[in-house]
Amino acid sequence: MNLEQILFGVMFIVALGSSLAMLFARNAVHTALFLVAAQIALAVAFLLQGAFFIAAIQIIVYAGAIMVLFLFVIMLLGVDRREALIEPLPGQRSLAIGLGALLAAQIAYVAWRGVGAISEARRGAEALTALNRDPGNVESIARALFSRYLLPFEATSVLLVVAIVGVMVLARRLSAVGQDGAAE
Amino acid sequence: MSVAPGFYLMLAALMFTVGVVGALVRRNAIVIFMFIELMLNAVNLFFVTFSRMHGHIDGQVLVFFVLVVAAAEVVVGLAIITLIFRHRTTANVDDAHLLRR
Numbered sequence: 633m634n635l636e637q638i639l640f641g642v643m644f645i646v647a648l649g650s651s652l653a654m655l656f657a658r659n660a661v662h663t664a665l666f667l668v669a670a671q672i673a674l675a676v677a678f679l680l681q682g683a684f685f686i687a688a689i690q691i692i693v694y695a696g697a698i699m700v701l702f703l704f705v706i707m708l709l710g711v712d713r714r715e716a717l718i719e720p721l722p723g724q725r726s727l728a729i730g731l732g733a734l735l736a737a738q739i740a741y742v743a744w745r746g747v748g749a750i751s752e753a754r755r756g757a758e759a760l761t762a763l764n765r766d767p768g769n770v771e772s773i774a775r776a777l778f779s780r781y782l783l784p785f786e787a788t789s790v791l792l793v794v795a796i797v798g799v800m801v802l803a804r805r806l807s808a809v810g811q812d813g814a815a816e
Numbered sequence: 817m818s819v820a821p822g823f824y825l826m827l828a829a830l831m832f833t834v835g836v837v838g839a840l841v842r843r844n845a846i847v848i849f850m851f852i853e854l855m856l857n858a859v860n861l862f863f864v865t866f867s868r869m870h871g872h873i874d875g876q877v878l879v880f881f882v883l884v885v886a887a888a889e890v891v892v893g894l895a896i897i898t899l900i901f902r903h904r905t906t907a908n909v910d911d912a913h914l915l916r917r
Contacts, residue, residue: 640819651834660847667850674857681868686879698890705894709901725841732837743825759871772873781877788884795888802895
């Protein structure tokens with residue numbers, strides 16, 4: 633057993649265990665903290681596979697910014713009450729778990745078959761290692777991002793502006809409704 | 817001997833399924849949103865693993881785009897959830913059945 637296998641084992645247990653713990657945590661704050669643990673474990677998985685830039689932005693953007701936003705909203709709304717156990721649709725939960733197991737089996741089977749079909753997986757790993765060594769991980773991502781993916785990259789800037797304007801409109805309408813409610 | 821890519825794909829498949837089941841089972845809108853984030857993370861792991869299998873950097877570029885879209889989606893979604901909460905004083909998705917009538 634070498635270091636990568638040991639790290640993979642620890643990462644596997646932490647990632648899968650904290651995702652399952654998310655499912656059974658009753659408190660919304662606990663769910664968010666288990667999600668942070670799963671995301672940090674996934675950052676370790678990215679590091680193990682040579683995706684250094686992605687691992688860094690996974691921790692900074694996901695585990696940092698997005699989860700802080702989640703915790704902030706949970707704190708703002710104070711939704712840490714226990715969830716209702718009444719099911720409006722009878723048998724939805726058991727059906728969801730059964731179909732979920734079926735979905736896991738399907739995805740795992742297809743992924744496993746795909747790995748078998750690609751015989752040059754080892755050569756691909758070597759090519760990626762060479763790519764990480766010669767231009768560097770960040771630089772090769774930047775080269776792809778600003779040449780072949782330039783149009784999608786510009787589209788994401790439009791998307792971010794639309795999201796910012798949309799959130800501002802939502803927040804503004806919220807305060808207007810509050811003022812109307814106070815006036816009535 | 818490094819870890820085979822199939823094991824990473826197995827982990828991603830299992831995490832994606834946990835996300836699907838959680839989004840179907842839980843009732844709190846914010847918690848459902850977190851499970852959607854878990855699904856996006858699992859797909860990111862798929863992308864990175866495929867990037868290593870094929871020796872191509874494009875998978876990692878796609879992860880970058882998924883991250884941007886997830887950030888925008890979280891911002892808008894949480895604003896909508898906050899609005900619904902202000903309006904109905906609950907984040908339970910079963911209580912938001914205005915269109916049913």
